[in-house]
Amino acid sequence: MTPADTTDPRPVDVVYCGGCNPEIDRGAIAREIEPAGGDKTVLLSGCARACASDHQLVDETAGIIVAGRLVDGVPTAPADIPAAIARRLEE
Amino acid sequence: MGLKTPEQFLQELTDLHLNIYLMGQKVDDYVNHPIIRPSINSMAMTYELALQPEYADLMTATSHITGRTINRFTHIHQSREDLAKKVKMQRLLGQKTGSCFQRCVGMDAINALYSVTYETDKARGTDYHERFKKYLVYLQDNDLVADGAMTDPKGDRSLAPHEQADPDVFVHVVEKRADGIVVRGAKAHQTGACNSHEVIVMPTVAMRPEDADFAVSFSCPANAEGIYYIYGRQSCDTRKLEDNTLDVGNARFGGQEALMVFDDVFVPWENVYLCGETEFSGALVERFAGFHRQSYGGCKVGVGDVLIGASALAADYNGVPKASHIKDKLIEMTHLNETLFSCGLACSYEGVEMPAGNYQIDMLLANVCKQNVTRFPYEIARLAEDIAGGLMVTMPAAQDLADEKIGPIVEKYLAGQCDVPTIDRMRVLRLIENLTLGTAAVGYRTESMHGAGSPQAQRIMIARQSNMEHKKALAKELAGVGKPWDPPKAAAPGGGAGPDDGEKAKGDAE
Numbered sequence: 001m002t003p004a005d006t007t008d009p010r011p012v013d014v015v016y017c018g019g020c021n022p023e024i025d026r027g028a029i030a031r032e033i034e035p036a037g038g039d040k041t042v043l044l045s046g047c048a049r050a051c052a053s054d055h056q057l058v059d060e061t062a063g064i065i066v067a068g069r070l071v072d073g074v075p076t077a078p079a080d081i082p083a084a085i086a087r088r089l090e091e
Numbered sequence: 092m093g094l095k096t097p098e099q100f101l102q103e104l105t106d107l108h109l110n111i112y113l114m115g116q117k118v119d120d121y122v123n124h125p126i127i128r129p130s131i132n133s134m135a136m137t138y139e140l141a142l143q144p145e146y147a148d149l150m151t152a153t154s155h156i157t158g159r160t161i162n163r164f165t166h167i168h169q170s171r172e173d174l175a176k177k178v179k180m181q182r183l184l185g186q187k188t189g190s191c192f193q194r195c196v197g198m199d200a201i202n203a204l205y206s207v208t209y210e211t212d213k214a215r216g217t218d219y220h221e222r223f224k225k226y227l228v229y230l231q232d233n234d235l236v237a238d239g240a241m242t243d244p245k246g247d248r249s250l251a252p253h254e255q256a257d258p259d260v261f262v263h264v265v266e267k268r269a270d271g272i273v274v275r276g277a278k279a280h281q282t283g284a285c286n287s288h289e290v291i292v293m294p295t296v297a298m299r300p301e302d303a304d305f306a307v308s309f310s311c312p313a314n315a316e317g318i319y320y321i322y323g324r325q326s327c328d329t330r331k332l333e334d335n336t337l338d339v340g341n342a343r344f345g346g347q348e349a350l351m352v353f354d355d356v357f358v359p360w361e362n363v364y365l366c367g368e369t370e371f372s373g374a375l376v377e378r379f380a381g382f383h384r385q386s387y388g389g390c391k392v393g394v395g396d397v398l399i400g401a402s403a404l405a406a407d408y409n410g411v412p413k414a415s416h417i418k419d420k421l422i423e424m425t426h427l428n429e430t431l432f433s434c435g436l437a438c439s440y441e442g443v444e445m446p447a448g449n450y451q452i453d454m455l456l457a458n459v460c461k462q463n464v465t466r467f468p469y470e471i472a473r474l475a476e477d478i479a480g481g482l483m484v485t486m487p488a489a490q491d492l493a494d495e496k497i498g499p500i501v502e503k504y505l506a507g508q509c510d511v512p513t514i515d516r517m518r519v520l521r522l523i524e525n526l527t528l529g530t531a532a533v534g535y536r537t538e539s540m541h542g543a544g545s546p547q548a549q550r551i552m553i554a555r556q557s558n559m560e561h562k563k564a565l566a567k568e569l570a571g572v573g574k575p576w577d578p579p580k581a582a583a584p585g586g587g588a589g590p591d592d593g594e595k596a597k598g599d600a601e
C-alpha cells in the first residue's frame with residue numbers, strides 16, 4: 001500500500017472491509033468521493049457480503065452502505081457508485 | 092397457541108380431509124395409510140423435537156414480530172446465527188428420520204417472500220408485506236406446516252409461460268374479483284404437500300410482462316376447495332403394504348411428494364403476495380432457491396450421517412472393520428458429508444441483513460453448496476454399496492426368514508460376524524438399500540440432483556457471481572500483463588548460444 005492510500009484527505013469517514021474478493025475498486029471509489037463535509041460514514045465493502053457494515057445492506061443510522069454493486073441495497077453500476085454516494089451524503 | 096404436540100398435528104391433519112389420490116384411488120384415511128404414514132411420522136418429528144429441552148435451541152426461535160417462542164420452521168431468520176441454526180436443525184432431523192422430513196420448503200418460502208414482498212411494496216406501492224406478516228403470525232402462533240409450492244409442470248421447457256399450448260402447465264390467475272383471485276394450474280413434485288395445513292405458491296421462473304397472469308404468489312389452506320393431490324410413487328413403495336418391518340429398511344420414517352392440482356381455487360386478496368409484478372418473479376425464485384440450496388447442506392448431511400453409520404455397521408457385521416480400504420472409504424464418506432455441512436454453514440455465516448430486516452444466505456456459497464449436493468450423496472451412496480456387499484440387493488424376503496423350513500437356512504447362510512444375529516445384519520443392509528435405491532433414495536439421490544433446481548441452475552448462478560473480472564485482474568497483475576516488457580539481454584559475443592540454447596543454459600544455471 002502506498003502512503004497515499006493510507007491518508008484520507010476527505011472529511012467523510014470511510015470504513016473498509018478486508019478486501020478478499022472485491023467486485024469494485026474500493027480505493028478508487030473512496031478517492032472519488034467528493035468532500036461533503038457531513039458526519040456520515042461510508043461503509044465500503046467490496047462485495048455483497050458487506051463485511052464493512054457487519055453484513056448489513058441498509059442501515060439508516062450507520063451511514064451509507066456500499067456492498068459491491070449495491071449502494072444502500074440498490075443495485076448500482078460500479079462507475080455510478082461515487083455519484084450515488086455523493087447524493088446520499090447530500091441528503 | 093404455542094408449540095404443538097405431534098398428537099395435535101396428527102389430529103389436525105386428519106381433520107383437514109385433504110383430497111388425496113394414490114394409485115388411482117381416493118384415500119380418505121390417509122393418516123393411517125401404510126404408504127403415507129411414514130412421511131407423516133417424519134413431519135411429526137419436527138413437532139416432537141421442538142418440545143424436548145435438549146433440542147430447543149435448534150428447534151425453536153423467538154418470533155421477531157410477537158416475541159413468542161415458535162417452531163424454527165416458522166421463523167424469519169434474524170441473524171447469521173439463525174441461518175446456521177437452521178442448517179444444524181436440518182442435520183438433526185435428517186439424523187432422526189433418515190429421510191426427508193419435508194418442512195423446509197415452507198420455511199424457505201416464507202423467508203424468500205418476507206424480503207420480496209417488502210421490496211415489491213417499496214417499488215410498486217402495494218401492501219403485500221403487511222399482508223404477509225399477518226399471515227406469518229398466523230403460521231407462527233398456530234405452529235402450522237406450509238408447503239412451499241414453486242415448481243410448475245412447465246410443459247415445453249423452451250417456451251415462456253404465456254407461450255405454452257396449455258397455459259395450465261403454469262399456475263395462473265384466471266379471474267380477478269373484488270374480493271380475490273381465482274387460480275388454475277398445478278405444482279409438481281410437492282414435498283410434504285399431503286402433510287401440510289397450508290400451501291404457499293410462488294412462480295417458478297423469472298418472467299416478462301407478457302407473463303403477468305403467471306406472476307402470482309399466494310397462500311391458501313391445503314384443503315381449499317378445488318385443490319387435490321396425486322401422491323407420487325417411490326421406488327419399492329409397495330413393500331410398505333406388506334406386513335413386515337424388515338424389508339422396508341426404515342419402517343418408521345419416509346418422505347413424500349405429490350402433484351398438486353388447483354382446479355379454479357379462490358384466494359382472497361389478503362392472502363395474495365404477488366399478482367402481475369413480473370419483475371419480482373425472478374427475485375422470488377432466486378431467493379427461495381437460495382434458501383433451499385442452503386437447506387440441503389443440513390438435511391442431506393443428516394441422512395448422510397445415517398448412511399455412513401449403516402455402512403460402518405455393515406463392515407462390522409461383515410467382519411472387515413479393520414480393513415484399511417474400508418476405513419479409508421468411511422473417511423472419504425465423512426469427508427464428503429462434512430464438506431456439504433461446511434458449505435451449508437459457510438453460506439449462513441456469510442449471510443446478509445436484507446432491507447426488510449431479515450437475514451439471507453450468501454447466494455454464491457449457497458449455490459456452491461447445492462452443486463456439491465448434486466454430486467456427493469451419489470458418491471457416498473456408491474461407497475456405501477461397495478462396503479455393504481451385493482447382499483443388500485439379493486437378499487431373500489422377510490417372509491423367507493420367517494418361514495419354518497426356509498428360515499433356518501436363510502439364517503445360516505446370511506450370517507456374518509458370529510456375534511451378530513443374522514436379522515440385525517439384514518436390517519442394516521435393508522436400511523442401506525432403502526437409502527440408496529429404495530423409498531428414501533428419492534430424497535437422498537434424485538432430490539439432491541433436482542430439488543431446489545437442477546445442477547445447471549446453480550451453474551448459472553455461480554457464473555453470474557463468480558467475480559471473474561477480479562480474478563482476471565489478479566492474474567494480469569502477477570503475470571505483468573500490459574506492462575512494458577524488458578527483454579533479456581543478448582548473449583555475450585562469442586558465446587555462440589542461439590535463443591533456444593540460451594533458454595536451456597538459463598534453466599540449467601538455475
Ligand SMILES: Cc1cc2nc3c(=O)[nH]c(=O)nc-3n(C[C@H](O)[C@H](O)[C@H](O)COP(=O)(O)OP(=O)(O)OC[C@H]3O[C@@H](n4cnc5c(N)ncnc54)[C@H](O)[C@@H]3O)c2cc1C
Nearest residue numbers: 196240241242248280281282537538541542543544545547
Ligand atoms: C424429490 C423432489 C422433491 C421436490 N420438492 C419440491 C417442492 O417441495 N417444491 C417445489 O416447488 N419443487 C420441488 N421439487 C422440484 C424441483 O425444484 C425440480 O425438480 C427442479 O427445479 C427441476 O425441474 P424439473 O424436475 O421439471 O426438471 P426439468 O426442468 O425438466 O429439467 C430436466 C433437465 O432439463 C434441463 N432444462 C430444463 N429447462 C431447460 C431450458 N429451458 N434450457 C436448457 N435446459 C433445460 C435441466 O437443466 C435438467 O438438466 C422437487 C423435486 C424432487 C426431485
